[in-house]
Amino acid sequence: MRISDLITPASIAVRVHVDDKRDALRFSAMALGSRSGLNAERIREALAAREALGSTGIGHGVAVPHVCFPDLDRPYAFLCSLAKPIGFDAIDGQRVDLVCAIISPANSKSGANEPLTNLAAISRLLRDKDRALAIRKARKPADVYDVIVKQAEQSRHLTG
Numbered sequence: 001m002r003i004s005d006l007i008t009p010a011s012i013a014v015r016v017h018v019d020d021k022r023d024a025l026r027f028s029a030m031a032l033g034s035r036s037g038l039n040a041e042r043i044r045e046a047l048a049a050r051e052a053l054g055s056t057g058i059g060h061g062v063a064v065p066h067v068c069f070p071d072l073d074r075p076y077a078f079l080c081s082l083a084k085p086i087g088f089d090a091i092d093g094q095r096v097d098l099v100c101a102i103i104s105p106a107n108s109k110s111g112a113n114e115p116l117t118n119l120a121a122i123s124r125l126l127r128d129k130d131r132a133l134a135i136r137k138a139r140k141p142a143d144v145y146d147v148i149v150k151q152a153e154q155s156r157h158l159t160g
Contacts, residue, residue: 001075064122102118
């Protein structure tokens with residue numbers, strides 16, 4: 001699955017107002033629940049449990065909370081830029097203003113590595129300084145999606 005298929009304009013929100021990590025996880029879980037059909041509270045609880053194991057704040061203002069569910073048929077992602085950075089216990093100590101939550105099938109038909117492959121692709125996108133800056137400046141989900149599509153096209157040219 002391409003990153004531009006995983007994150008679509010419908011799965012993007014810009015300049016979201018949340019107060020803290022808990023609010024960010026709740027907001028993301030609600031969006032993922034409405035798209036996947038899973039219960040939003042179940043998603044929130046799983047994301048919070050994952051965070052209790054160690055922060056998914058990967059540095060440079062980016063967090064990628066992620067969990068797997070056995071009853072999910074395909075992966076879903078929700079990307080949001082925040083109106084103001086929040087504490088996320090990131091590995092570099094920086095506050096976070098880009099959050100991309102991912103839920104994946106526990107037993108993927110595409111292979112056991114699919115959740116890791118998706119996580120790596122999204123992490124690469126958001127850790128790229130120029131693309132992250134473009135996403136932070138975006139005023140509309142369509143603008144963020146344009147950044148993602150350009151990343152997908154560039155990756156395809158590099159590997160194909």
